[in-house]
Amino acid sequence: MGREKEAKAHLAALGCLIVLVAGILAGEARRVVILQDTNPMRQIQGAVGGLGLGASASPTWAFNAFDPRLEPHCEAGIWPLAGGPCYSPDHVGPVSDFPQDIQVPVSKPDFAIDGDGSPETP
């Protein structure tokens, strides 16, 4: 009977853990809703026009890992050894690694620009 009581205590402990996890999940769901409505992150991102798409707090090695819009390719891939191995640790640990094969359209120069920025046909 002693073992049975111990088993029931373990079962109760499991029940408590399940309740705790359910509470965590409920709290996290509420947190996401609050974050979406009123968070400083949203205000700052609105002010700077959106910056930082990667799992990187700083463009220490390359802007590509921080925000690939700023630099679609990793700078460390062509420096210090052009064509050699890329030493950037940004490709190893972080939970984001942006593709280097996306072709970004480039507008080719057909015309010249004058001093005030308005187009000038040749």
Place this chain on the structure above:
Amino acid sequence: MNQPLPDSIDAELPRPGGWAHLALLILAIENTVRHPLRLFVTLACLIAVVTPFTVGLAILQGVKHEALQALDAGPDLFITGYEQGRNISMPQAVARHVRTLHQAVRVQGRIVGRTNVGPHLITLVGLDPEGGEPVPSRGNVWLGFSMAQSLQVKEGDTLILEDMSQITLNVDKILQKNAGLAAARMGIVRLSDAQELFATPDRLSDLQIWVNDPLDRQGPAGNSEPGLPIAFQLRLTGIPLRIQTRKLASDYVNRGFGLKGGTFYALFLVAFALVIPALLVTSGFGLSVRRKEIALMKAIGFSVLDILEMAFFEVIYLSMMASTASFAFAWAWIRIFEGAGVAPFFIAGLELGPNIPVPAIFQPLPLFVSIGLSLVLLSTGVMSTTFQAATSDPTEDLR
């Protein structure tokens, strides 16, 4: 032959109906409790593998959530200069030209650069006051929380930045601790201050153009079609420009996180596989006493199905214990201890300064995945050995 069983045995025998399953469940937990060392080692093995897995997935989701917010706040067209296969700066005159086009709802010229303040690298963002959002006034800087902590400055202090030239700034505002990962080590200044610092007068590192009203936008990718006339006009400027749409940036995010998320899953599956031998040992293989227990059960009337059901309950109990405990540990590790020791593995640059709240979202999916994986792992160790013992001759095992 039909003599009543002794009380002590009767208490452990399954009763008819639904009670039989409950009795088998209690019996299964009794079995695990009977060997505390085995219980501890098995749970420890599972928790050691499942906890980092849950932490990683939570951070993956959190960072992706921040990226989507940045994408949402970002422009429909993102323009940079282009030269020799790389992005370069562009003339500010292009921004003035785009502002004259009626398709552009909002135009912001920006400089995003980096410079050092002593040993600390700062991400410097220069914002054009004509961009439609509040920006620091000339000579002022808004500083990210982590950066301010690293530099040990507070509001009202003076900050000297030195790159191609030197500028002296007043720390006007320190951004809140929960302003996000990208803002942690950021300094926001007026565009003219950034141009002076980097000695790039009338140059922008990028130009952001909004062509859709934010409320009319269709999903994170948006609709870039209204931007086509602007792209055409930009082509007419004669400057080689790289034009990135919101859809392209959305592809970056989806592929960038999807690829790494897939690799992450794969690596952890390998880690899980490596735990199998340990679990085989701890959860039944090699425990002759377990064979004897099962033989005894068969001798007092348990069927093979009863024994397998009991073993399955044992697996469910251990999996639930390990998965829920891991989830709670992972949550505490991130939310209470701010990811100490683990967050820098998943997020680059966190090691550079004091901790900010680690971006993480705890969803039910990682919990269900870890329960499923624990079930598979433990079943591998428990069910096969139990089946072998349950189908063998009990007299041989008891001998």
